Amino acid sequence: VLPSNPSFAIVGSGAIGSYYGGRLAQSGLPVHFLLRSDYDHVRAHGLKITSIAGDFHLAPSHLNIYRSTADMPKVDIVLVTLKSTDNPALADLIPPLLHESTAIITLQNGLGNEDHLASLFGAHRIIGGVAFTCINRLSPGVISHTDHGHIHLSDWYLAPREHTGGARSAASPTPNQQDPSRAILLAHLFTQSRIPTTPVDNILFTRWSKLTWNIPFNGLTTILDVPTDQLIATPEAIHLIEQIIQEIIQTAAATGIHLPPDIAARQIRLTQSMGPYLTSTQLDRRHRRPLELESLFLKPLAVARLHEIPVPRLQMLSYLLESINNATSKRTS
C-alpha cells in the first residue's frame, strides 16, 4: 500500500523535522512542512542545514511550507516531529492530512507517543520511530546536525500491546494481517535519502535503550545546566549515571524488555565521543519552554511504580525537573 514515491507531511518543523524532512525533499520526494514561528523566515530564506552527512540548502522556491495543516494536501506519510509536550494538539492537526491508508510515523522522544496517536487514529496507521542524533536549531530555518543521525522504525502493531507484556519473539506471528513490510520499505527509502534507517521488531526495545541515555543525561544536564562533556568529567557523575541506568534496565526488564548489561558503559562511551553537547531538555529550560517530562521521565516512572521496581534516583530526577518546569512556566506566565 506504500507508493514508490510517497508524499510526506512534516508536523513540527523544528530541528528534527527540518533535518529529516529536508533530507527527504533533497532526494526528490514531495514533502510538505508545517511551520509556526519560523514560517516567515523560511518563506524568505529557505532551510539552511549544516550536517556531518553533507551541508545543504533548500531554497524557498523548492519548499512546500504551510502555516496550517488545513491548507496542506493529504499525504501518504505523516512524520510527527513536534515535541511530545504538544501532543494535545495532534487530534486537531493531523486529520486534514489523512487519506485511507496514510501512515503516521512518530519520531518523538520517550514513551507513550505511539499509544496517543493510536488512540486517535488507529494502531494500524502508526509507525514508531526513534532518532539517534545530535541536532539543534540555531535560529529560524538554520539547523546544525553535529553527530549520528540514524533511525529505528517499527510498525506499532508489531509491538507488544502493553509495556507490561513480554517482548514479542521474532518467530511469533504478527497480531494482524497488515502489510508487514511498511517499516522495511520506509527504512529503505529513508536510507536512500541519506538517513540511515533500520527496521526493528520491537520499537519499545529501542525506546527503552534510548531512555537509558535521555533519563540520566537530559535529566542531570537540565538540573545542573552543563554540557554533556562537563557532566561526565567526574567519577561521581559516572557512578550516578550508571546507577540511574541500572534503575531503567530493571524497569524495562519488568516489562519483558531485556537491555544489554553493558548499556551503561556504552552510553558513557557514546557521550564521550559526542564532545560538548546541550541536551534538548536543557535547551528547553534555557529558553523557558515546557520540558518534555511526561514521555521521558513520568511515563517510565509510572511503569516502574506499576511493577514495584524501586527507582529512587529516577523519582528524584522527576521531582526536581517537575519543580524546575513549574517554576519556569510560572515565570513566563
Next chain:
Amino acid sequence: VLPSNPSFAIVGSGAIGSYYGGRLAQSGLPVHFLLRSDYDHVRAHGLKITSIAGDFHLAPSHLNIYRSTADMPKVDIVLVTLKSTDNPALADLIPPLLHESTAIITLQNGLGNEDHLASLFGAHRIIGGVAFTCINRLSPGVISHTDHGHIHLSDWYLAPREHTGGARSAASPTPNQQDPSRAILLAHLFTQSRIPTTPVDNILFTRWSKLTWNIPFNGLTTILDVPTDQLIATPEAIHLIEQIIQEIIQTAAATGIHLPPDIAARQIRLTQSMGPYLTSTQLDRRHRRPLELESLFLKPLAVARLHEIPVPRLQMLSYLLESINNATSKRTS
C-alpha cells in the same frame, strides 16, 4: 573551672556569632568579636539586631571588636561560629585565645566539627553545640532573627568516641573525670542571657536530629532555589522529604542513635510554622560562597557508606550540590 563571669571570644561574627555573642554582651558578659569584612561598618555603627526575643543595638563604644585573634585577649570560652567551610583556618585562629582551661564551643552545622577541634586542641576543651534558629545577616552589622533560637550543648568527652559506636546510656560512667557540669553551667548562663539552652547527654543525637532538617531542606532549596514554604507546597515534595529523612534515620540508627520515628512529620510541621525562609546553603549559593557540604552532606554520606546503609537520595543530593558548588567556585575564580 568555669568562672562565674566568663569571658568570650566569638570566632566568626556572621549572623549566628553576632546574634549569640550580642546576647551575651547585652547581658553584661565580656565578649570579644572577631570580624573580617564587616569590621569597618561595625566599628562605625555597631551591631543592630532585630529579634523575635526583643530587638537590641550594641553601640560601637560597647563592643570589643578585632580584625585578628592575635590582637584579642585569652578568654574562658571560645565560641566558634565560622562556617564549617572555614575549618582549615581554625588551627591558626584559635591558639592566641587559649589559656589552660579555655573551653571551645562549636555552634557549627553538621558532623565533624567537634572532631576537628578536638584533634587540634584536645577533646577535653570541646563543647558541642547545636543552634536551632532562623537567623540571617541582612547587611554588615545588621542581623535578623525571625524564629526559634534555642541551643543544645554537651561536653564532647561525654559523646560516644566514634559515630560508629552505640549511644552512651545515661547510666554509664563518663569516659574521664572532667568537670561534668560545664555544659550545665553554660546552659544556665546562656539562658539567663535570653538564649534558651538545654544541656544534653549526647550532642550527636541532636546533630543527627538537626540533619533530618538540613539535609532535605538545605539540599532541595539550594538545588531548586526556592524558599522553604514553596518547597513544601506539593505532596511530591513532602513525599521526597520523608524518604530522605528515612535514609538519615537509618544511617543514624546504624551508629546507635535512634531518632523518633515521627521526626519527618515533626520537621514538616516545623517548616510549615516557619513561613518563607531561605536556607543558609541556598543563600551561600546565591552569593556564590562555598557551600557547607562537608559537614551537612558528605560526612553523613560517609557514615552511611561505612555502615552500608543504602542512601540513594542523599547520594544524589550530595552529587548535585557538589556540582553546583564546583560550578559556582569556577565562576568566581
